[in-house]
Amino acid sequence: MKPVRNSLRSRIGRYVTFGVIAAALAGAAMFLHWRHDRREVQTGPSLTGVASQMRHDAVAWAGQEKDATQMLRDIHDGNVAAIGVSPNAILVSTTKGEKYFVTDHNAVFSNALLLDEMKAGSSSPYQLVWLPDADIHTGMARWNDVFDKTRDALSLLLPFLLIGGLAWFMRREMRGGASLLGKAPAIRFDDVIGAGEAKAALADVQAYLTEPMQFIGMGVRAPCGILMTGGPGVGKTRLAQALAGECDANFISITGSYFSAKYYGVGIQKVKHLFELARKNAPTVIFIDEADGLGKRTDTGGGPVEAESNRIINQLLAEMDGFQSNEGVIVVAATNHPDNLDEALRRPGRFDRTVQVRLPDLEDRTKILEFYASKLTAKSDEIDYNQLARLTTRLSPATLSMIVNQAGLVARKAGADEVSAAHFVEAIKIARIGDVSGAERALSEEERTRIAVHEAGHGLVAALLGTGVLEEVTILPRGGALGVALITKTQDKHLYRETEMRNEIQVLLGGRNAELLIFDEASSGAAQDLQEASRIGLDMVSKFGFNVDGNLFSLAALPQQYAGLQLKSAIEHANVLLSDLNDACYALLRANEPVLRAIADQLLESETVPGATVYRLIKEHAAATAEPVHLTLEAAAA
Template sequence: MKPAKNSPRARIVRYTVFGAISLAVAVITAFGYLRYEQRVDAMHPALTGIALQMRHDPAAWTRQERDASEMLRDIREEKVAAIGVSRDAILVSTQTGAKYFVTDHNGAFSNALLLGEMKAGADAPYQLVWLPDANLQTGMARWAAAFDKIRDLITLLMPLMLIGGLFWFMRREMTGGAQLLEESPTLRFEDVIGAGEAKAALADVQSYLTDPARFTDMGVRAPCGILMTGGPGVGKTRLAQALAGECGASFISITGSYFSAKYYGVGIQKVKHLFELARKNSPTVIFIDEADGLGKRTDTGGGPAEAESNRIVNQLLAEMDGFASNQGVIVVAATNHPENLDEALRRPGRFDRTVQVRLPDLEDRAEILRFYAAKLTSKADDIDFGQLARLTTGLSPATLAMIVNQAGLVARKAGASTITAAHFIEAIKIARIGDVSGAERALSEEERTRIAVHEAGHGLVAALLGTGVLEEITILPRGGALGVALVTKAQDKHLYRETEMRNEIQVLLGGRNAELLVFSEASSGAAQDLQEASRIGLDMVSKFGFNVDGNLFSLAALPAQYAGLQLKNAIEHANVLLRELDDACQALLRANEPVLRAIAERLLESETVSGETVEQLIREHAAASSPSMHLAQEPAAA
């Protein structure tokens, strides 16, 4: 009968067997070690004197290196007292007490050249010491050994460093780098010039973040997200900062591309981390600039990139639907292309309100220019900011700030110590048209004359029809233009009457008709004018209902695939309109041909003619032609 596996008797048997085996192994090991010592003692007799010192302190022989030929000469002349052999060097001690070493990689000399074949019964002329444990590194061997150690260390640490770096990078990717500002923004709504409509639209959000109880007590759900739209540089980011500053809220600023990631699933972790950070520090304003970078969800399943984009948008939708968990968190998104956002993001309950941030009007532009100009050394009393505001119609606050800085650069280039109105006007020309180029050096006299006539035609028609304020006409090339007739609007306009649009087309056709009047043929310089006139004319007949035959149907109502089929008829109507306006422009220039030629002559002389000069020439022509008309009418009356 066998004992149980875990019974005391079985355990005693196992322990006894294990102890016997261990004792046998210990005895065998001790016996083998004793035998090894006996063999070593038999192979290496007792050392005395200098040989014993060499065994215990081989480093004393590494201070002086000699050539192997010297060592062999000392051996032949029996001047050697002891020789030590190691893996890397041969240590030599002479009868006179000299100590030196000979480099011996891998025992090249020690195996064959030292003792050679000895005769029977002969005594060795010196003691030979075997130094198996001596670590003698001489010359380049020291550097080689250090390099080997560094290589081994790098080989050991490299995998650890790669794993650690990958872990750190993945962790950083998951957090996404979204950080709170250390302090709430100090910007306030009053610090943002203009954008009155946007400020009013953000008032409810400000009230909610300041006192959310006023909403919850009434059972009203506070807005969850604000979508700000508008062109680049209109001030969307400053408005978001001002909102956070008004409420004393924390502020997180990211872009739409923040959520994209190289690794699958990391984008979702970024969304989670963003909202967790915002909830911990509520009230918080999350500002997502260039929100159209989020893209739209797709149904095609085209690949991992599309699938990951869908998952990111889905996670963002889920986080914005957090209801109570998102209390005190407002998402403000800004985009120039709201049509590129996913439809589910734009529905009420996520982005509850769309705020249109418009370009500044005339008064706001003047105030913005005055604000930035106050930071410069300028003659503010001599600067007409109203005129500068008229010259900057349609420009954003960011562009206005750039113009003020450009005025400083223009003044510095001219060597002026203060910035004047002329520097500001030059900066506006650079921003709107371009800097003065060196193209005039390559123009022939004939080309300069044609350009002068062309630009005189634009300016004269604009002054006669009153399409705006004619600031100046110049034939100095700026940017891509060889000449410019600078016409500004007295005030911002959002609606245009049919008469105003017809006058705009005549101004565009004025340059070409002036060339036809003076030179009897036009040039390629009117290409851009014809393109813009055609665009306006096509919009008039196809969208605004300004047809000659009274056709009110708008091509904009048709889907894109059908609108092209009806475009031919619209082009025909637009061409009829352009022909009519072209005839009117020709008649206008023909009646004022002396003024046209006078303006062109002034341009060839001074290269730039002011709008006041053009108005004066028109008045002088009108005064000169009135008496002749009166005299011509008297005989008819008689």
């Protein structure tokens, strides 16, 4: 194979040599032809008078410009003494001594003149001068020349500009958008309402940043990273800012997507720059919001994107590892999905402490509503913030802030000068259920009657079983619902007894059973109720051990691929539970049918019935039938 390769190379070399020789010969031939043509021009008839002056000083003709018509007229009348042809103009000298030029772009007009053949025996009345070096800049030609020079300059500068721009862009990408705040955050822990558990967990970090020598002297390693988990809007970002404010530390805020980049290796440089900036300005709190954007490491078989993501996480792990290298730097991360973080990030030495930021309780919600309402022009004496807090169970501080602002919008829309309690209640309804949609205009009278019976069933069962406080029942469509029975809890609950869950299911089935009792058939309006009741029933028998046959095995203990095999049995048990509760709900409504009809009639008349009216109708019915009223303390208080 080697001789063949050498032979191929020698042949290619010969071809190249022949090509170069041929190109050289062609170039020499063209040069000789050009010299011959030039010699013919130079050895032509000698120029005299104004023609000789035109060849040596063509600029003298640039003072006056005329059009081609005047030049042709002078030629026709025999008034031309000499004509000079340049690449962009025709110079004319008349017998009267007048000098002017005619613009001739690309020598189009002069070529036409030169192609004209003279008759035999005739002589030219003027001298024709070829002026290849004359450059007459006039009119648009001057601007064309400026444009050409500018274009040439830009063509030279463009590569340098592109290289410089690319270098600047890459440098900016490597640095990322991480930067220190102009000054430390001004808020403190006292400015954050609630979140007592999270504040206590951050106390050690605060002590370390303010007095690090106490830790170092005792040989104690302070937390390197804090992972705050919780739902959206619970105040994780505000707690991180309060930590930096308490320690008078610098604050850097980024998101999990900050480390992603278009170019290979840039994400790793961002991690390095981030920690270099933090160490240089220690003490520093680095806050990474939506930390689950980092994802988890995978095997590199997934492709270059996954491999780059793995390298970014590895670099972050290396930067966070160790106490001495990160002295004065604390990383606080927040996420709604902690399970999406890489396990190595959550081990001791990295994010070695997890803080659960919970929803505010009744007392905290009262304070939060008062805090935000203090910025409004409101009738504070008439507003019961404790009552409003009871109506906002399991709502986040961000939602409470939106409710207060919404109350102001409701007041403005109503034309009021001050925000009243009614405006706050309407804002809470908008946040929890939705705004009045106006869909009642498209409902027939039969549909309104069925909706009234349906919502009356929900409200009546809730009031009888005491699943909460029935605030009101309405058939005004809100959001996607055609009617609502507004039920609130007097206190936040974290544990539910079996009886409470069974009552919740009966409330959900109340609307459907009310339709069956009054109309002898149900409608599709109970679809969402059945879905929620089925979910609760399935959890009761498959997770909480609330089985009739005493089965305590939880499907949550099974891997996902095996849980489906046991799901059929769980569904059968849940269906039996739902059937029993459905019979109990129907019997309860049938025993209180007069109250059900009375509530439905008032809904058709006024569209909204207060919860107090429902409780009054229940007591009157019990008194008329001489049956004891079994109301809970919550219902009695209402």
